[in-house]
Amino acid sequence: MIQILPVFYSYRRCPYAMRARLALAFAGIDFELREISFKNKPENMLKHSPKGTVPVLILPNGDVIDESLDIVIWAAKNALKENFAPLTMKQDDLGKKLYTELHENFIPNLHRYKYPDRFAEEASKMSLDQKAYGEYHRAACIVVLKKITAILLPQKFLMGDKISIYDVLFFPLVRQFRVVNTGWFDDSIKYPGLKKWMTFFMRHPLFAKVMEKHPLWIEKTADHN
Numbered sequence: 001m002i003q004i005l006p007v008f009y010s011y012r013r014c015p016y017a018m019r020a021r022l023a024l025a026f027a028g029i030d031f032e033l034r035e036i037s038f039k040n041k042p043e044n045m046l047k048h049s050p051k052g053t054v055p056v057l058i059l060p061n062g063d064v065i066d067e068s069l070d071i072v073i074w075a076a077k078n079a080l081k082e083n084f085a086p087l088t089m090k091q092d093d094l095g096k097k098l099y100t101e102l103h104e105n106f107i108p109n110l111h112r113y114k115y116p117d118r119f120a121e122e123a124s125k126m127s128l129d130q131k132a133y134g135e136y137h138r139a140a141c142i143v144v145l146k147k148i149t150a151i152l153l154p155q156k157f158l159m160g161d162k163i164s165i166y167d168v169l170f171f172p173l174v175r176q177f178r179v180v181n182t183g184w185f186d187d188s189i190k191y192p193g194l195k196k197w198m199t200f201f202m203r204h205p206l207f208a209k210v211m212e213k214h215p216l217w218i219e220k221t222a223d224h225n
């Protein structure tokens with residue numbers, strides 16, 4: 001019997017694609033990974049999702065899910081393994097608050113910490129040089145990390161003792177914050193709850209699996225269907 005797998009358009013280092021791959025992996029859902037280049041996006045991907053961002057998941061029935069949050073929720077709802085707590089955003093107020101904090105506060109600050117050179121005008125309005133501007137936004141990220149740490153102190157994961165969609169949604173972004181300056185992060189951020197949580201994911205065999213390198217997907221005419 002030929003099994004038709006969902007097709008997943010991905011970019012290895014993209015934290016949004018990462019969270020979606022991780023959710024699918026924790027849910028035990030297999031997929032055909034197609035690694036793309038942003039300079040030459042596959043036509044089939046653009047046909048199904050003209051906005052041109054990864055991740056894009058195309059289900060065997062033709063349904064397209066092209067927002068990482070929706071893929072994570074879909075994975076949770078269709079999980080084949082019981083260690084993924086299938087929560088949805090609507091069911092949980094703390095989760096909703098965390099998600100808003102991540103997207104409206106942490107990510108914009110992370111972006112400015114990571115790419116201060118892209119915000120020269122903003123920095124000059126604040127009378128800060130590039131370094132000070134980056135550090136200002138790094139400090140804003142730390143405020144969020146402290147909140148996460150407080151949640152993680154008495155429990156293993158953000159929603160309790162089981163991995164939830166919120167862990168999977170947050171982890172790749174916190175990891176990205178770390179890799180902006182790994183040495184500084186490892187020396188300066190000593191929050192035990194947060195570190196334990198990060199280590200759990202970083203050392204998890206499924207994380208290693210979803211971070212495996214794949215050759216660039218070469219599109220053939222037949223894939224345009």
Ligand SMILES: N[C@@H](CCC(=O)N[C@@H](CS)C(=O)NCC(=O)O)C(=O)O
Pocket residue numbers: 011013014015016017038052053054055066067068069
């Ligand atoms: N809101 C989207 C954001 C995805 C996103 O921004 N992906 C970036 C890569 S990290 C992308 O595909 N960019 C396309 C480009 O740079 O051309 C989601 O969560 O799925």
